[in-house]
Amino acid sequence: MILSLALFVPLLGALVLAGGARWNARQSRLIAAGAAAVSLLALIVAWLTFDLGGPLFQHVAEVEWVPSLGVAYRVGVDGIALAVATMSALLFLAAILFPFDTQGEARQYYAWLLFLQGVSLGVFLVLDLLLFYVFFDLTLVGMYFLIGRWGHGNPQLAAFKFFVYTFAGSLALLLGIIGLYLSLDAPTFDMRTIIEQQPLAGGGAYAGLVFLGIMLGLAIKTPLVPLHTWLPQAHVDAPGPASAILAGVLLKMGTYGMIRLPLAMMGETFSRYALPVAIIALVAILYGALVALGQRNLKRRIAYTSINHMGYTVLGVAVAASLIGTPEARQLALTGATVEMVAHGLITGALFLITGVFWQRSGEYDMHHFGGLARRAPLLTGFTLLAAFASLGMPGLAGFVAEFQVFTGTFAVYPWLAVLGILGILITAALFLDLLRRLFFGSLPSHLSGFQDLTRVEGSILAVLALAFVVIGVAPHFLLTVIESSATVLVGGR
Amino acid sequence: MPLGDLAPEIILLLGAVTIVLFSAFTPHAKQGWAAGLALVTLGLSAGFIALQWPTTPSTTFAGVWALDAPASLAKLLILISGAVAVSMSPDWMRSDRRHGEYYGLCLFSLLGAMMMAAASDSMELVVGVLLSSAASYPLVAYHRGFAPSQEAAMKYFLIGALTNAFLTLGVVLLFGLVGDTGYPATRAALDEADHLALSVATGCVILGLAFKLGAFPAHAWMPDVAQGAPAPVAGLLTVVPKLGAAVALARFVDLLPASQLWPAVVSLISVVTMTLGNLAALRQTDVRRLLGWSSVSQSGYALMAIAVLGRTPDAMMALLAFLAAYALANLAAFAVITHWRGRTTLDDYRGLARVQPVAATVLIVSMLSLVGIPPLVGFFGKFLLFEATLEGGFAWLAVVAAINTLVSLYYYLRVAAIMVFSSPADEVHVLGRASWLAMLAAAGLLLAASLGVEGLLDMSLQLVT
Numbered sequence: 001m002i003l004s005l006a007l008f009v010p011l012l013g014a015l016v017l018a019g020g021a022r023w024n025a026r027q028s029r030l031i032a033a034g035a036a037a038v039s040l041l042a043l044i045v046a047w048l049t050f051d052l053g054g055p056l057f058q059h060v061a062e063v064e065w066v067p068s069l070g071v072a073y074r075v076g077v078d079g080i081a082l083a084v085a086t087m088s089a090l091l092f093l094a095a096i097l098f099p100f101d102t103q104g105e106a107r108q109y110y111a112w113l114l115f116l117q118g119v120s121l122g123v124f125l126v127l128d129l130l131l132f133y134v135f136f137d138l139t140l141v142g143m144y145f146l147i148g149r150w151g152h153g154n155p156q157l158a159a160f161k162f163f164v165y166t167f168a169g170s171l172a173l174l175l176g177i178i179g180l181y182l183s184l185d186a187p188t189f190d191m192r193t194i195i196e197q198q199p200l201a202g203g204g205a206y207a208g209l210v211f212l213g214i215m216l217g218l219a220i221k222t223p224l225v226p227l228h229t230w231l232p233q234a235h236v237d238a239p240g241p242a243s244a245i246l247a248g249v250l251l252k253m254g255t256y257g258m259i260r261l262p263l264a265m266m267g268e269t270f271s272r273y274a275l276p277v278a279i280i281a282l283v284a285i286l287y288g289a290l291v292a293l294g295q296r297n298l299k300r301r302i303a304y305t306s307i308n309h310m311g312y313t314v315l316g317v318a319v320a321a322s323l324i325g326t327p328e329a330r331q332l333a334l335t336g337a338t339v340e341m342v343a344h345g346l347i348t349g350a351l352f353l354i355t356g357v358f359w360q361r362s363g364e365y366d367m368h369h370f371g372g373l374a375r376r377a378p379l380l381t382g383f384t385l386l387a388a389f390a391s392l393g394m395p396g397l398a399g400f401v402a403e404f405q406v407f408t409g410t411f412a413v414y415p416w417l418a419v420l421g422i423l424g425i426l427i428t429a430a431l432f433l434d435l436l437r438r439l440f441f442g443s444l445p446s447h448l449s450g451f452q453d454l455t456r457v458e459g460s461i462l463a464v465l466a467l468a469f470v471v472i473g474v475a476p477h478f479l480l481t482v483i484e485s486s487a488t489v490l491v492g493g494r
Numbered sequence: 495m496p497l498g499d500l501a502p503e504i505i506l507l508l509g510a511v512t513i514v515l516f517s518a519f520t521p522h523a524k525q526g527w528a529a530g531l532a533l534v535t536l537g538l539s540a541g542f543i544a545l546q547w548p549t550t551p552s553t554t555f556a557g558v559w560a561l562d563a564p565a566s567l568a569k570l571l572i573l574i575s576g577a578v579a580v581s582m583s584p585d586w587m588r589s590d591r592r593h594g595e596y597y598g599l600c601l602f603s604l605l606g607a608m609m610m611a612a613a614s615d616s617m618e619l620v621v622g623v624l625l626s627s628a629a630s631y632p633l634v635a636y637h638r639g640f641a642p643s644q645e646a647a648m649k650y651f652l653i654g655a656l657t658n659a660f661l662t663l664g665v666v667l668l669f670g671l672v673g674d675t676g677y678p679a680t681r682a683a684l685d686e687a688d689h690l691a692l693s694v695a696t697g698c699v700i701l702g703l704a705f706k707l708g709a710f711p712a713h714a715w716m717p718d719v720a721q722g723a724p725a726p727v728a729g730l731l732t733v734v735p736k737l738g739a740a741v742a743l744a745r746f747v748d749l750l751p752a753s754q755l756w757p758a759v760v761s762l763i764s765v766v767t768m769t770l771g772n773l774a775a776l777r778q779t780d781v782r783r784l785l786g787w788s789s790v791s792q793s794g795y796a797l798m799a800i801a802v803l804g805r806t807p808d809a810m811m812a813l814l815a816f817l818a819a820y821a822l823a824n825l826a827a828f829a830v831i832t833h834w835r836g837r838t839t840l841d842d843y844r845g846l847a848r849v850q851p852v853a854a855t856v857l858i859v860s861m862l863s864l865v866g867i868p869p870l871v872g873f874f875g876k877f878l879l880f881e882a883t884l885e886g887g888f889a890w891l892a893v894v895a896a897i898n899t900l901v902s903l904y905y906y907l908r909v910a911a912i913m914v915f916s917s918p919a920d921e922v923h924v925l926g927r928a929s930w931l932a933m934l935a936a937a938g939l940l941l942a943a944s945l946g947v948e949g950l951l952d953m954s955l956q957l958v959t
Binding site: 065066067068069130133134137138141144145148149155156159160163164167168171172174175178179181182 | 862867868869873874877880881884885892893896897899900903904907911914915947948951952
């Protein structure tokens with residue numbers, strides 16, 4: 001019930017905004033923020049009432065929809081879904097509140113954001129495989145219109161490329177899902193039943209193909225090298241808040257899907273391909289970091305660090321799927337992967353909101369354009385510094401907790417992958433320090449003399465996000481217990 | 495003779511005759527009433543179909559008409575599509591001097607499609623195809639002063655005449671081979687039939703039905719009709735003959751002796767049709783022509799289910815669910831175009847989402863349903879098709895269809911993007927209140943089918959049991 005509230009209030013809000021032509025910009029923003037806040041509150045309540053020793057999926061609700069196909073409206077969360085969904089709701093609230101020039105179409109802008117929030121939470125909260133696919137696809141529609149309408153540069157091409165590229169992944173995923181569905185004795189889309197039955201445990205070419213289809217779809221969304229090429233342009237041309245959502249929430253659907261579908265439903269098949277997946281993740285880590293280092297464009301650089309960070313998550317998932325290590329090591333890697341999702345969502349979300357600040361003030365992303373802003377805009381400098389350090393894995397901040405766990409788990413299973421992966425952190429540190437140097441230090445160019453610091457609203461939104469990743473860095477216990485309770489079950493430790 | 499079994503068809507026939515007589519003796523100003531007459535006829539006919547919904551498959555009139563769930567569902571879909579198309583028409587046809595007769599022709603065309611869907615006899619099939627064709631040619635050419643309309647009608651007629659001749663030839667050959675036109679007798683006798691002659695006959699019949707289906711190699715009329723015919727007629731003819739022909743083709747393919755050859759041929763036609771339709775639609779700068787080519791590609795998808803017929807029990811259900819989804823979405827799209835006075839060039843769609851938000855939303859939603867974006871009913875249609883195809887062991891066909899779906903996203907999005915992202919050029923003229931209501935009704939049907947997809951599946955599930 002509480003989860004349905006979190007899911008439907010934003011959708012309802014979107015409907016209210018789309019239906020009523022009389023809302024002005026302020027009212028639209030208020031309605032959107034209200035709906036997003038209710039949704040976040042509902043998830044917090046769900047978190048507080050989550051029973052750590054209870055069954056894997058809690059707060060379950062079920063309503064029949066298409067019984068002849070085994071499709072129903074089923075929602076429920078485990079610790080992993082709960083953590084990612086709550087982070088998403090927080091990020092959506094931040095993106096909605098963040099000041100943005102809606103070009104005279106505030107009502108539509110906020111309606112699309114709320115729609116996107118509803119369907120994104122849907123991906124994390126549903127327990128029905130078909131509904132999962134439904135929401136997975138609908139996020140494309142929402143993001144397509146957000147980028148195409150409110151983006152800059154060449155937004156329509158970027159939006160189009162994003163839609164078609166990721167829709168290709170969706171179709172591969174769909175074929176994989178149908179393959180999985182057909183392999184059941186009594187076909188149903190109930191995730192709990194599929195997880196229980198492990199239908200393709202026998203292996204064989206069929207299982208391999210289904211796994212390939214599903215992983216292909218999820219890898220495009222994540223995105224894993226070499227399927228990442230849609231990401232940079234979509235990010236650069238998307239409006240700031242939409243970029244924050246794209247990196248913070250939409251990318252998580254790929255890795256969350258890897259935990260929910262291949263890892264939980266066909267663990268035996270995944271274990272056979274765990275090493276190749278881990279190696280691809282390592283390539284993504286190193287490649288993403290190196291390419292990011294080479295970018296002059298601020299937003300492109302942060303976009304490529306996403307590829308690097310999602311690589312850590314996939315590495316953690318792959319380690320958790322391998323059957324070589326001890327359950328403890330695999331559980332550690334899975335927990336780390338989930339914390340990485342939450343941390344990356346908050347940190348990169350904040351970083352993309354910051355790039356939005358740069359764009360709104362100067363219409364420029366080229367880092368050569370900036371310099372010496374530390375004195376002119378101390379608040380902006382402070383928050384960027386904090387987010388950059390969190391992103392490069394500074395102890396005491398959220399990124400460190402995640403990466404430490406991922407690498408400890410990996411070290412126990414694939415030691416040499418962990419050793420090579422650490423290099424990624426080194427490069428990330430270099431590229432963020434370089435970014436800070438170019439933006440904030442040195443002499444202030446004359447054309448930036450009028451550059452304004454963060455407004456109060458911008459500052460307080462970034463402060464909330466920063467508070468979240470500092471708290472996770474210093475006292476991660478509240479997050480870890482919830483995630484561990486499910487991770488233990490998923491790696492077979494309980 | 496159990497006359498009651500044919501009540502839906504007889505009502506349609508009587509209604510059509512009444513309308514023709516009515517319009518002969520009514521002044522032009524009152525001919526719009528004929529639309530009401532047509533709607534009443536369609537409603538009555540649909541009521542009788544619902545009343546006599548068959549629980550077990552049977553035949554009537556000496557085995558000529560099939561009475562089973564696929565036939566009833568297809569007939570119901572044909573009637574609903576006809577009702578939507580008829581209610582789109584009054585505003586469009588008001589100034590035409592032969593306004594009244596138009597509805598008579600519509601009903602005859604629907605009757606032909608219904609006969610195709612229910613035919614359990616090859617002669618009966620020929621009668622249905624010819625009736626549907628003969629009534630459709632004048633509909634396309636209804637605007638005598640409009641050159642594109644004449645061109646489309648001429649193309650439609652020439653292709654139709656040729657393929658109908660082939661169909662008749664095929665049926666005659668088949669009759670010569672087995673000495674009977676009834677399907678049960680044909681099925682029994684085909685096993686011993688001469689292979690070469692059977693192949694020729696089957697090829698001819700498939701060619702004839704490909705014309706009605708809008709499938710390769712007899713698809714060329716589809717884009718012209720979609721572009722040139724009066725917009726309500728374009729909506730009618732891209733949907734209704736396809737419904738009848740798909741069921742007829744499924745029945746016919748089901749007769750053939752089990753061999754590897756026919757499923758392979760049908761799946762090949764399916765691949766060529768969907769790929770050709772999609773590739774041709776890519777570069778169109780004319781929205782109605784684009785929808786015409788998209789309609790060709792959708793025939794290709796429908797053929798997937800026919801290719802796996804007999805290999806999986808779900809194929810018939812998938813076919814009907816897909817056709818229903820296609821019919822509703824395509825009609826909604828043409829209803830919007832009719833409401834916008836048949837505007838056709840892509841450039842004229844600039845920024846329409848800002849000036850005409852409701853109609854533009856309907857058009858975008860119907861196109862997303864044609865792509866198969868969930869949770870619209872088009873998704874369930876495609877989902878069932880993919881499922882049946884994978885289950886029937888034609889995984890490669892499902893992959894080709896998935897790639898084609900991706901390609902199709904391009905041209906549908908192009909229309910959506912130009913409506914949403916550009917600024918409006920000038921004032922938009924719309925047709926009238928009736929076309930507005932027809933559009934809303936079509937959109938309502940599309941949404942209702944999306945949410946109530948279970949009901950649709952239930953109806954088509956009965957054919958499996």
